[in-house]
């Protein structure tokens with residue numbers, strides 16, 4: 028396939044200042060008439076041909092300034108429309124009529140059908156499946172849209188912008204027009220038509236303008252959209268208060284659809300959502316679902332300024348909108364909920380998804396320089412690491428200059444298609460700082476590692492820290508430059524309080540942040556007669572790994588006392604990881620594994636603390652996931668040993684603290700009133716962590732079964748079901764609860780996704796056959812991305828022992844599924860195949876089986892470009 032390179036970027040020869048689209052909707056034969064005002068860019072030769080992008084579309088008619096084109100004067104293939112000698116006038120009107128079949132569109136890009144409704148998805152290159160166009164993000168156009176449809180089939184007709192005239196047509200058809208005054212790239216175009224129920228509300232902006240808000244859902248599901256509406260209004264207010272950003276149309280609509288390749292899409296004034304991220308109530312959604320809805324509603328809304336008003340020059344700049352918007356939604360959640368808890372959750376996500384990407388064959392810079400298939404670059408690196416890079420800019424500049432930089436960004440680039448260089452420049456301009464070395468974070472792939480050693484000299488009262496940075500080689504980048512790493516730190520005294528230290532040499536230290544710029548720094552702190560505990564990377568100020576052989580006593584002090592809650596959590600998690608790695612090694616070597624009793628003691632102190640909030644305690648008491656442990660071990664991974672070690676440690680902590688954990692569990696009992704707010708969710712989270720420990724300590728399913736039967740909300744119900752299937756698989760209690768769940772929710776696909784997910788996670792060799800059997804369940808379908816992700820995605824990413832079965836049966840199952848999904852939905856098959864990305868770190872037998880399966884996929888006939896790209900890069 029073709030390779031696209033950043034250095035090849037050229038502005039387009041032609042512009043399309045105005046676009047008028049008329050849709051006549053039909054499931055099999057939708058007609059699209061596009062009337063485009065085409066303008067030659069100043070300085071472009073008159074003889075320049077006009078080449079428009081297409082993808083699998085059929086041309087019915089074409090005219091220029093109202094005159095049909097002669098057959099030989101243009102060439103239309105499904106992929107391209109070329110007019111070799113366009114009119115010599117600077118500007119002309121090109122009218123194109125095309126036809127497409129929404130009902131045959133299973134790729135969910137362009138115009139397709141979901142639940143009987145018409146909807147569109149145009150990012151990144153879906154608009155070219157609707158009509159021929161300059162389908163690139165730096166071509167901005169003002170759109171007018173007219174939709175015609177059979178009223179009985181589609182009483183609701185929505186598009187971007189503000190509503191215009193609407194009315195009846197002959198033969199039971201009707202129409203509606205929409206006008207969006209804000210110039211936008213084609214990827215932000217959207218249309219929805221169908222029969223949906225509206226939940227309506229209103230928002231008054233900071234300057235007093237009324238905005239009509241609508242959330243459109245399947246009939247009968249209106250009550251489940253109330254939380255999303257509240258989250259939307261809170262997001263709108265937050266963006267005004269935090270960034271001074273006001274909404275800019277008369278209406279803001281959200282539509283929930285059940286067939287969607289990602290979470291949601293920020294189309295101007297008409298966001299389209301995967302219904303999983305809209306619909307929630309206490310009976311059907313967990314606290315995690317509520318939190319995701321809040322975050323994704325906010326994320327898409329925030330794109331209105333970071334993505335839509337200021338868009339990307341080309342797809343290499345994807346992180347310009349995605350990294351920044353993730354940063355904004357993280358900040359929103361931190362402000363609305365608990366900052367420390369959000370930070371820990373965000374870092375866990377980053378480590379679980381972005382670190383393995385950065386450390387494997389799919390590693391790429393936050394701003395990639397080349398791609399074959401852009402759909403494969405909607406990655407954790409672009410999104411999550413992209414957000415971390417924005418966070419580091421704020422750390423370096425301070426909150427005030429950061430806000431001034433954002434203000435300048437909005438002022439300077441509003442209405443433009445911008446680049447990462449434009450973004451970095453505003454922060455240089457407001458602060459007077461040179462961010463050129465810092466910009467390596469955008470350009471250089473790989474997770475930097477810091478090797479740290481510390482020496483204390485009691486006589487001289489000095490502490491010396493030696494820090495050496497290195498960035499591992501990544502595909503196409505063997506030599507790396509030294510990065511600018513802002514490392515927040517603290518020195519913690521024996522009493523648990525921070526020690527102020529004014530005399531530091533060897534690196535710039537500002538406001539508790541060490542600025543590492545060289546490969547090696549020797550940093551000397553003076554005036555420290557006693558050795559303090561060193562708390563490094565507080566708040567996770569930089570997305571790095573740290574190798575620091577810190578004395579156990581120091582780490583325990585930090586796990587008990589660090590004033591920075593992120594670092595306190597990190598210290599405890601680090602102790603747990605250390606114990607798990609040691610235990611996994613012992614288990615593999617058939618030796619007895621020992622666990623230091625202090626670990627259980629610190630867990631107990633954490634649970635009993637009066638000062639810590641329950642949500643934090645829940646995170647602190649959650650053991651590192653099997654995949655986290657595997658990543659820390661790094662090579663020659665045996666997932667079975669890791670699972671045994673994890674069960675061993677959980678059992679030790681559970682048994683040591685059995686009485687306290689039972690009483691904590693009981694003290695947090697559901698008292699009836701339910702609210703999805705963060706504090707209530709935190710109490711449920713802690714109670715459910717306790718449930719798992721208590722179930723281990725009692726070696727009985729009774730308490731979990733009782734919780735399942737008495738659950739008053741989905742969080743408690745799903746948690747109990749999960750504990751039963753994990754800890755007592757095959758027991759009468761687990762079987763009964765699974766059957767009850769199915770009987771209650773069998774008609775609700777989104778809830779059944781949890782049922783599939785919980786069973787997909789249950790570990791061990793039996794998982795392959797269980798997943799195969801579940802695939803034949805009437806509620807499962809390979810055609811729906813949510814179903815596939817809940818069963819297959821969960822199995823391959825969250826069930827280490829099940830997927831990495833030593834005989835390779837798990838790999839073969841994934842290959843089968845990926846190859847059967849691929850002809851219909853290449854984005855989905857490509858994403859499924861990323862589950863192989865860490866195959867080289869497995870022990871030899873599994874590694875060879877994974878290699879064989881990947882090679883088999885690669886050799887399969889007619890692979891999509893998406894799947895081929897992932898498989899070839901993974902094998903390279």
Ligand code: HT7
Pocket residue numbers: 148150151288289290291292293326327330349402405854
């Ligand atoms: N900007 C949106 C990306 C997206 C997307 C990309 C490829 C294919 C389908 C897609 N659906 C949505 C989502 C976001 O980051 O807000």
Ligand code: ZN
Pocket residue numbers: 326330348349352
């Ligand atoms: Zn986004």
